[in-house]
Amino acid sequence: MIDPRSYLAEHRAAHLEELFRLLRIPSVSAVAAHRSDVRMAAQAFMDLMRRAGLERVELHETAGHPVVYGEHLKKPGHPTVLVYGHYDVQPPEPLELWHSPPFEPEVRDGKIFARGATDDKGQVTMHLLVAQAMIGQGILPVNLKFLIEGEEEIGSLHLADFVARHKDLLSADYVVISDSTMLRQGVPALCVGLRGLAGLELRLRTGAHDLHSGNFGGAVPNAAHALVELLATLHDRDGRVAVDGFYDGVADLTPAERRTFSALPITDREFLDQAGAYSLYGESGRTTLERVWTRPTLELNGIWSGFTGEGRKTVIPCEAGAKITCRLVPHQDPQQVIAAVTHHLRQHCPDSAQLEVLDAGGVPAFLAPPGHPALRAAEQALREAYGHEPDVIRMGGSIPVVTAFQELLGLPTLLMGFGLPDENLHAPDEHFALENFAKGMLAIWRFWQIAD
Amino acid sequence: MIDPRSYLAEHRAAHLEELFRLLRIPSVSAVAAHRSDVRMAAQAFMDLMRRAGLERVELHETAGHPVVYGEHLKKPGHPTVLVYGHYDVQPPEPLELWHSPPFEPEVRDGKIFARGATDDKGQVTMHLLVAQAMIGQGILPVNLKFLIEGEEEIGSLHLADFVARHKDLLSADYVVISDSTMLRQGVPALCVGLRGLAGLELRLRTGAHDLHSGNFGGAVPNAAHALVELLATLHDRDGRVAVDGFYDGVADLTPAERRTFSALPITDREFLDQAGAYSLYGESGRTTLERVWTRPTLELNGIWSGFTGEGRKTVIPCEAGAKITCRLVPHQDPQQVIAAVTHHLRQHCPDSAQLEVLDAGGVPAFLAPPGHPALRAAEQALREAYGHEPDVIRMGGSIPVVTAFQELLGLPTLLMGFGLPDENLHAPDEHFALENFAKGMLAIWRFWQIAD
Numbered sequence: 024m025i026d027p028r029s030y031l032a033e034h035r036a037a038h039l040e041e042l043f044r045l046l047r048i049p050s051v052s053a054v055a056a057h058r059s060d061v062r063m064a065a066q067a068f069m070d071l072m073r074r075a076g077l078e079r080v081e082l083h084e085t086a087g088h089p090v091v092y093g094e095h096l097k098k099p100g101h102p103t104v105l106v107y108g109h110y111d112v113q114p115p116e117p118l119e120l121w122h123s124p125p126f127e128p129e130v131r132d133g134k135i136f137a138r139g140a141t142d143d144k145g146q147v148t149m150h151l152l153v154a155q156a157m158i159g160q161g162i163l164p165v166n167l168k169f170l171i172e173g174e175e176e177i178g179s180l181h182l183a184d185f186v187a188r189h190k191d192l193l194s195a196d197y198v199v200i201s202d203s204t205m206l207r208q209g210v211p212a213l214c215v216g217l218r219g220l221a222g223l224e225l226r227l228r229t230g231a232h233d234l235h236s237g238n239f240g241g242a243v244p245n246a247a248h249a250l251v252e253l254l255a256t257l258h259d260r261d262g263r264v265a266v267d268g269f270y271d272g273v274a275d276l277t278p279a280e281r282r283t284f285s286a287l288p289i290t291d292r293e294f295l296d297q298a299g300a301y302s303l304y305g306e307s308g309r310t311t312l313e314r315v316w317t318r319p320t321l322e323l324n325g326i327w328s329g330f331t332g333e334g335r336k337t338v339i340p341c342e343a344g345a346k347i348t349c350r351l352v353p354h355q356d357p358q359q360v361i362a363a364v365t366h367h368l369r370q371h372c373p374d375s376a377q378l379e380v381l382d383a384g385g386v387p388a389f390l391a392p393p394g395h396p397a398l399r400a401a402e403q404a405l406r407e408a409y410g411h412e413p414d415v416i417r418m419g420g421s422i423p424v425v426t427a428f429q430e431l432l433g434l435p436t437l438l439m440g441f442g443l444p445d446e447n448l449h450a451p452d453e454h455f456a457l458e459n460f461a462k463g464m465l466a467i468w469r470f471w472q473i474a475d
Numbered sequence: 476m477i478d479p480r481s482y483l484a485e486h487r488a489a490h491l492e493e494l495f496r497l498l499r500i501p502s503v504s505a506v507a508a509h510r511s512d513v514r515m516a517a518q519a520f521m522d523l524m525r526r527a528g529l530e531r532v533e534l535h536e537t538a539g540h541p542v543v544y545g546e547h548l549k550k551p552g553h554p555t556v557l558v559y560g561h562y563d564v565q566p567p568e569p570l571e572l573w574h575s576p577p578f579e580p581e582v583r584d585g586k587i588f589a590r591g592a593t594d595d596k597g598q599v600t601m602h603l604l605v606a607q608a609m610i611g612q613g614i615l616p617v618n619l620k621f622l623i624e625g626e627e628e629i630g631s632l633h634l635a636d637f638v639a640r641h642k643d644l645l646s647a648d649y650v651v652i653s654d655s656t657m658l659r660q661g662v663p664a665l666c667v668g669l670r671g672l673a674g675l676e677l678r679l680r681t682g683a684h685d686l687h688s689g690n691f692g693g694a695v696p697n698a699a700h701a702l703v704e705l706l707a708t709l710h711d712r713d714g715r716v717a718v719d720g721f722y723d724g725v726a727d728l729t730p731a732e733r734r735t736f737s738a739l740p741i742t743d744r745e746f747l748d749q750a751g752a753y754s755l756y757g758e759s760g761r762t763t764l765e766r767v768w769t770r771p772t773l774e775l776n777g778i779w780s781g782f783t784g785e786g787r788k789t790v791i792p793c794e795a796g797a798k799i800t801c802r803l804v805p806h807q808d809p810q811q812v813i814a815a816v817t818h819h820l821r822q823h824c825p826d827s828a829q830l831e832v833l834d835a836g837g838v839p840a841f842l843a844p845p846g847h848p849a850l851r852a853a854e855q856a857l858r859e860a861y862g863h864e865p866d867v868i869r870m871g872g873s874i875p876v877v878t879a880f881q882e883l884l885g886l887p888t889l890l891m892g893f894g895l896p897d898e899n900l901h902a903p904d905e906h907f908a909l910e911n912f913a914k915g916m917l918a919i920w921r922f923w924q925i926a927d
Binding site for chain 1 (some may be wrong): 504505506507565566568572628629630656670672674680681682683684685686687688689690691692693694695696697699700702703704706707710746750751752753754755756757758763766767770771772774775776777778779780781782783784785786787788789790791792793795796797798800802826827828829835870871872873896899900901902903904
């Protein structure tokens, strides 16, 4: 049997070319103007599936962006693995902060730079390329199903519905997802927990139109003032979210969990370097990993009001807005959180403003079932590929579909991520380390052999 | 001698055509891309000056946009009036709120709609058209100098310097400016006080780049949070500016001033209707006119941070900013106010953020010298043109150059405005009432006759 390391080394250039073809497509799911690009990315993934030797390669329409499916079911009696990924990406803005254009992938310093390089085109493509290698050589020991969606970055709006309507198509033994990060370069990671997400958008108005600050200033409300006053009430002095009911049901860590976290060799200094932030900040009395993995948050993702262009405009803005997302932990219900924040905003909105709050939906947090055999197989494959014991970690981010697989298909999910925390996902200069592109494919290859 | 009313009625269409030619030029002084448009407006005003019969029509370069000058000095021994105006305009954004394009003037419902219609192209052009009429007929009884600048909307950055270097050119008996508003339709107004202005811009950063709210949220600072926390400290619960030293030197109104204000027939209901605001708002214990004419303010003109586009972006912004202007009253020094606000911002900025504060300059407030003969002449001319006793008012806005005329030339300024408070200057759908375009020209005509 061919050695996977040699095979992967020999095909490195061809594999990168496959990935670059996908990264060139600006499949920004959040922006209507990119609708046809999103569809083009779906087609490109189907092309790769067909070249990989998958069968029943299908595009499934949803009420939003389409879902792509392909399978290889030639091993009756052996495990069936459902691989999930997404072909959509975050908006690339602000464009001026990229050092190379977001949709013109290039390799610099051993890293692939492009929007989607690590989140998630780069990672899901590794599974397809390993499938192509093993199917091509007739050595794939398991059954595979691929489910690749186009709405992960906008909350997987229609995927749960799709899963519910295709339970037979998607039946499997477990799900594997590579859409997460390792803790540190060189050490693989298995993730057993994710935070959930809840989103809101608010707009407030203080009048029919903007006003001249000379003729009216001092006697009429200013929407920007009302907004900052309102938003400043959302946190208290200790960094906690000051919304009644926000922490309802949130459990404190067990002593064992605290020990596991504190044993991980990651320091605040390293975390800060990865973040590029000027300082750490958060709830008092919690470590950094506890804050990011086990505590809920409320973040302003964007705020706006009035004149923000070049120069001066002496205007009193009549309109202001903000986008908010909360990260959730186990036992928090997204709808209850949205209701609690909405209630808080209404209670604290200055009388001078009219407030509109939009519910942008959400998903609950996730914890993996401890001791599942696929977790052990993955641990071994990762150990072999990297020559290092994997970190067992949680993640602060959210993968909405994990809940759907659990609740609708009864399937456990294995989160085997090959990204790194400083790869700027959702930010300018997103990138993916070539080393993990290579070792990740090796780990996937070994995983399918061991899992059988 | 020809009757001014008949003459003006006969030439109405031609006068509007002259004005429309000027309004079509997007001379937005705040935006670098409009630099050549600003210059084009200067040239267009010079063309009109020449057609009006003025002499020594000159364009004077400054370090910014040019100043335009023209004169008619054929009456030795008679008064010389310096007419000041500006040919630059505010940015027209947000464009989508205009009902007709801002630089395609049109008449609807007896109003001229265009950016600059009332502020200030429409008003300064009236003086030029009356000069043209009286010079053409050989009946102009006074000497006239016109000084029209291109930087009023960005704080008249270089005009004081120009005035200081051209004291002989600009020598006169007094200045007349039409760049302000009447209190109410049908009743002319003479303005005896203006507020000053002081501007700042602040930017704060919490890190090197935006971060993923899942991977980092809860453990790093958020620039939008820092901004709203900081800006929320600028006012207290009573609507007062909560900056130490902000009110230093501000005098309370005398009982006589209070009586004058309360005698003016303007109600809060009317003011609110003009504003289009949902409610009144301001310092407790003050009337609306006191708030707008005699009290200093601090307004957020714009705020920004993070993602403000369509859809969701789960980002922790690393950068946020705000534009601030203060309206000042007599005895406040703009530089002291800027220093006080800057100090407050530095004192209250969260530790997690790095703050940069830019001084955007300012001008002091103005009060006219009571009892000046030109004030009496203007009152009579306005009374005749409108058939109504003029209101003697103040204005909440600022005309930076008034201070320069006072301090550099020793000239008193007469503020004879023909705008209305609801004409959306600095906002979408700016307009100017045809009735005041006509009666205003009549008043100017009579004023020059009476003032002689």
